Amino acid sequence: xxxxxxxxxxxxxxxxxxxxxxxxxxxxxxxxxxxxxxxxxxxxxxxxxxxxxxxxxxxxxxxxxxxxxxxxxxxxxxxxxxxxxxxxxxxxxxxxxxxxxxxxxxxxxxxx
Amino acid sequence: xxxxxxxxxxxxxxxxxxxxxxxxxxxxxxxxxxxxxxxxxxxxxxxxxxxxxxxxxxxxxxxxxxxxxxxxxxxxxxxxxxxxxxxxxxxxxxxxxxxxxxxxxxxxxxxxx
Numbered sequence: 266x267x268x269x270x271x272x273x274x275x276x277x278x279x280x281x282x283x284x285x286x287x288x289x290x291x292x293x294x295x296x297x298x299x300x301x302x303x304x305x306x307x308x309x310x311x312x313x314x315x316x317x318x319x320x321x322x323x324x325x326x327x328x329x330x331x332x333x334x335x336x337x338x339x340x341x342x343x344x345x346x347x348x349x350x351x352x353x354x355x356x357x358x359x360x361x362x363x364x365x366x367x368x369x370x371x372x373x374x375x376x377x
Numbered sequence: 378x379x380x381x382x383x384x385x386x387x388x389x390x391x392x393x394x395x396x397x398x399x400x401x402x403x404x405x406x407x408x409x410x411x412x413x414x415x416x417x418x419x420x421x422x423x424x425x426x427x428x429x430x431x432x433x434x435x436x437x438x439x440x441x442x443x444x445x446x447x448x449x450x451x452x453x454x455x456x457x458x459x460x461x462x463x464x465x466x467x468x469x470x471x472x473x474x475x476x477x478x479x480x481x482x483x484x485x486x487x488x489x490x
Contacts (some may be wrong), residue, residue, distance in 0.1 A: 299478065299479060301479075301481075306484075307483060307484065308467060308481040308482055308483045308484050309467065309469075309479075309481040310481070311478045311479060311480065311481075314477070314478050354419075354420070356420075356479075363408070363425055363427060363433070364422055364425070364435055364436065365410065365422055365425075365479065366422075366436075367412075367419050367420040367421075368419065369417075369419040370419065
């Protein structure tokens with residue numbers, strides 16, 4: 266059974282820092298991996314989608330990488346801002362089904 | 378505006394009283410799904426649909442029903458709600474069967490007394 270782990274569970278950094286969020290998974294038979302952002306009391310917003318054949322995706326200050334063989338993905342946020350404060354979730358679409366499996370998230374606080 | 382809408386956004390009900398949470402998307406997406414989010418358990422998939430009249434169970438389908446009679450709508454039905462179904466529910470859709478970016482609705486907070 267696929268297990269998805271996100272470390273750290275919570276992170277507090279000063280504004281301007283570059284930071285890395287981690288997502289690890291036990292079954293590498295994935296179709297794609299997606300990173301989401303969730304603001305308190307709100308829905309999820311898709312940030313980046315990486316297909317299993319890709320190594321990374323970039324959008325603005327965000328860069329996501331995928332290493333299937335080691336079961337890892339990272340989300341890199343450059344020059345963090347207070348507006349980046351949110352919970353970040355990774356989700357995997359399994360190769361063998363159409364189920365989406367989520368990690369438990371990393372709660373990020375960027376201090377002004 | 379491209380979006381996924383859910384209604385109601387908040388609902389308090391009592392055990393056993395049937396309810397339906399509606400979900401609609403205006404993007405002509407094939408794939409739609411329902412999730413529940415609980416503290417400490419994260420987001421878990423309840424049901425998903427790959428197209429009209431095609432639905433399948435996710436990881437936690439017990440106590441829920443769905444239907445997909447039209448492409449744009451994917452209602453979640455709780456025939457006899459119980460307190461353990463108190464949760465935050467999200468509907469999501471994507472263009473193709475799960476392969477593309479998922480768009481989420483704003484969520485429905487359900488409390489079953």
